[in-house]
Amino acid sequence: MSIPLNWYLILAAALFSIGLFGVLSRKNAIAILLGVELMLNAVNINLVAFWRYLDPVKMAGQVFAIIVFAVAAAEVAVGLALIISVYRRRRTVVADEIDLMKW
Amino acid sequence: MNFLNDPINFIAGWMHGLLTGWGLPDGLTTVIIYFIGITVLIIFAMTLDIFLVWVERKVVARFQDRLGPNRIGPFGLIQPFADIIKLIIKEDITPAGADKLLYNLGPVLAIASVIILWAILPLSSKIFGVDLNVAVLYLVAAGALGTLSIIVGGWASNNKYALLGAFRMVANMISYEIPMVVALLIPTILADTMSVQGITQAQSGMWFAILSPLALIIFLISAIAELGRSPFDLNEAESEIVAGFHIEYTGMKFGLFYAGELLHAFTFGGFIAVLFFGGYGGFFGLEKIGFFSWLNNPFVQAVVFLAKALFGYWVIMWIKYSMPRIRIDHMLAFNWKFLTPLALVVLVNTAILSKVLAGLPNWGYVLGMFFSNIVIGFITVEILRAYGRKQRKAEAKLSPQSTQKQEQAA
Amino acid sequence: MTADKIIFLLCAVLILASALMVVTTRKLIHAALWLVAALFGVAILYAVLQASFLAVVQVVVYIGAIAILFIFAVMLTRREMLDKGVQTRSNWWLPALLGLLILAGLVFLILGQPAFGRTAAEMPAGVDTLRNLGTALVSPDAFVLPFEVASVLLLAALVGAVYIASGKKE
Numbered sequence: 239m240s241i242p243l244n245w246y247l248i249l250a251a252a253l254f255s256i257g258l259f260g261v262l263s264r265k266n267a268i269a270i271l272l273g274v275e276l277m278l279n280a281v282n283i284n285l286v287a288f289w290r291y292l293d294p295v296k297m298a299g300q301v302f303a304i305i306v307f308a309v310a311a312a313e314v315a316v317g318l319a320l321i322i323s324v325y326r327r328r329r330t331v332v333a334d335e336i337d338l339m340k341w
Numbered sequence: 342m343n344f345l346n347d348p349i350n351f352i353a354g355w356m357h358g359l360l361t362g363w364g365l366p367d368g369l370t371t372v373i374i375y376f377i378g379i380t381v382l383i384i385f386a387m388t389l390d391i392f393l394v395w396v397e398r399k400v401v402a403r404f405q406d407r408l409g410p411n412r413i414g415p416f417g418l419i420q421p422f423a424d425i426i427k428l429i430i431k432e433d434i435t436p437a438g439a440d441k442l443l444y445n446l447g448p449v450l451a452i453a454s455v456i457i458l459w460a461i462l463p464l465s466s467k468i469f470g471v472d473l474n475v476a477v478l479y480l481v482a483a484g485a486l487g488t489l490s491i492i493v494g495g496w497a498s499n500n501k502y503a504l505l506g507a508f509r510m511v512a513n514m515i516s517y518e519i520p521m522v523v524a525l526l527i528p529t530i531l532a533d534t535m536s537v538q539g540i541t542q543a544q545s546g547m548w549f550a551i552l553s554p555l556a557l558i559i560f561l562i563s564a565i566a567e568l569g570r571s572p573f574d575l576n577e578a579e580s581e582i583v584a585g586f587h588i589e590y591t592g593m594k595f596g597l598f599y600a601g602e603l604l605h606a607f608t609f610g611g612f613i614a615v616l617f618f619g620g621y622g623g624f625f626g627l628e629k630i631g632f633f634s635w636l637n638n639p640f641v642q643a644v645v646f647l648a649k650a651l652f653g654y655w656v657i658m659w660i661k662y663s664m665p666r667i668r669i670d671h672m673l674a675f676n677w678k679f680l681t682p683l684a685l686v687v688l689v690n691t692a693i694l695s696k697v698l699a700g701l702p703n704w705g706y707v708l709g710m711f712f713s714n715i716v717i718g719f720i721t722v723e724i725l726r727a728y729g730r731k732q733r734k735a736e737a738k739l740s741p742q743s744t745q746k747q748e749q750a751a
Numbered sequence: 752m753t754a755d756k757i758i759f760l761l762c763a764v765l766i767l768a769s770a771l772m773v774v775t776t777r778k779l780i781h782a783a784l785w786l787v788a789a790l791f792g793v794a795i796l797y798a799v800l801q802a803s804f805l806a807v808v809q810v811v812v813y814i815g816a817i818a819i820l821f822i823f824a825v826m827l828t829r830r831e832m833l834d835k836g837v838q839t840r841s842n843w844w845l846p847a848l849l850g851l852l853i854l855a856g857l858v859f860l861i862l863g864q865p866a867f868g869r870t871a872a873e874m875p876a877g878v879d880t881l882r883n884l885g886t887a888l889v890s891p892d893a894f895v896l897p898f899e900v901a902s903v904l905l906l907a908a909l910v911g912a913v914y915i916a917s918g919k920k921e
Binding site for chain 3: 368475482488508535
């Protein structure tokens with residue numbers, strides 16, 4: 239394993255910035271969720287890289303990554319359910335058009 | 342290390358010597374040898390696939406009391422080649438409005454999701470692709486890729502029926518992954534490892550099919566649902582939804598879907614053999630006797646494994662050609678209301694008993710696990726019977742004859 | 752330039768190229784499928800890092816469940832079969848600038864730490880990461896509490912998603 243740790247960290251930082259760009263610049267609510275997924279994956283790469291490079295015997299890094307998997311799955315499920323429910327009422331998924339507090 | 346006892350390492354060592362003798366650097370030689378090994382394994386799998394087409398057609402014919410292909414070649418053995426030539430020379434149509442890249446990607450992903458399973462299939466103790474320590478979970482991951490290929494194929498066809506078929510198939514496959522994962526955990530608990538080599542070697546004393554027959558049944562049912570074969574094939578039934586997600590595929594693309602499904606069925610037969618019937622070994626300790634030491638030869642083990650895999654494939658075909666199709670809502674209700682709770686109960690039972698009975702001698706352990714499965718099966722059948730009786734009484738009350746009788750009495 | 756460096760660079764190209772396609776492509780289905788490619792690249796990276804269980808779980812959970820959820824949601828929320836119009840907001844240069852600034856800041860911080868330049872030590876012999884992971888997840892003096900809380904969270908999300916998406920009238 240001759241890859242320095244900062245290669246992994248820079249890759250994770252790049253993935254995080256791309257995800258951030260996706261979240262802030264897309265109109266469609268589902269595309270925003272796609273950007274959030276990219277950011278969560280960047281965090282996971284960081285966690286697993288640190289686990290491997292600092293102390294591969296203790297499993298804290300991998301356990302944290304597994305909890306992030308579970309939280310990401312839960313968030314995507316609820317988020318997409320909300321989007322589908324809003325689509326049924328308002329027939330739109332563009333985030334800008336969902337701007338009334340009560341309809 | 343000679344050829345008969347350790348073929349893969351022998352050939353790899355010989356090729357390594359040959360290539361470095363020609364002056365190639367060490368790392369590049371290793372990569373080339375890996376690529377050649379992968380290619381040989383894929384060629385073996387696809388050649389087996391051609392043979393499986395013939396097996397399928399002959400077996401379905403015999404189940405339906407007819408002969409099957411017997412004109413081309415002896416016993417119709419050349420028939421698959423005729424099928425291949427027919428599929429290749431068909432016109433390659435892409436429907437208008439279809440997404441070209443995804444339309445062509447669908448069959449490729451479908452066959453890729455099957456071939457990657459051959460990397461972990463243990464043909465013998467010395468002939469295998471790679472000995473992953475998470476092989477059992479890798480099986481589930483390959484199923485996930487198969488699900489993706491169906492969605493891609495169904496959506497890219499730009500056809501309502503294809504999309505509907507794809508939705509149903511994916512709902513089916515995702516739902517039946519749950520009892521499959523739970524049923525896969527049972528050999529993992531019994532063998533204390535997730536690696537297929539470890540599971541095979543842990544069965545040298547007693548097959549897991551005897552230690553936990555309910556796990557075998559649950560895995561068999563979930564595997565048939567994952568494959569999308571009858572009785573769970575509402576997704577691609579000709580009489581219902583006109584071939585489902587592969588309506589728009591013709592020629593060799595349809596051939597890839599079809600051949601991929603057959604190879605997938607055979608691979609699952611192989612996994613049933615590995616996980617429950619002892620894989621390439623499992624001779625109950627017979628191979629330790631001096632006379633039977635030839636049972637440890639890798640080639641003999643490979644033949645034994647392929648025979649058991651063919652038996653598993655035959656059982657899957659037997660179920661396909663004997664049972665009527667199940668409706669989609671019945672399919673999903675069967676999974677969520679019956680199979681998943683049953684699988685969880687069997688898992689908890691196996692986990693507890695494998696620790697409680699650990700102190701007993703071998704025959705006590707085997708008998709204890711087997712009887713606990715029989716007890717659970719008996720209780721399940723009783724619950725089903727009571728439920729069925731209640732349903733029949735409720736229907737009898739609502740039936741026209743009984744309402745007529747009530748009106749006459751009133 | 753050893754073999755694992757080549758694999759890492761190929762993986763990194765796959766991940767970053769797919770991520771860029773996710774956030775810029777016009778058709779949403781293609782974006783979801785590029786996400787699948789990016790997630791697959793991340794799974795390969797986990798395998799290179801010798802976290803084999805995480806690699807397989809990444810494929811099963813992210814690609815086999817989350818990506819399929821995305822594809823279903825995209826298919827269920829479109830009025831026509833085509834995506835018309837520009838998919839990014841009109842002031843997209845501002846998030847791009849913000850992303851580049853954050854990337855530059857993070858890279859500067861990372862390269863500024865000499866301790867991050869280390870290469871990995873060999874995995875100590877006889878360490879079975881799978882068994883250690885299993886023990887860590889259920890051992891009372893390790894991580895059983897976060898594990899159980901995560902399962903309760905998943906149960907809550909399951910019930911919530913089914914209720915919200917079922918569309919019953921109040």
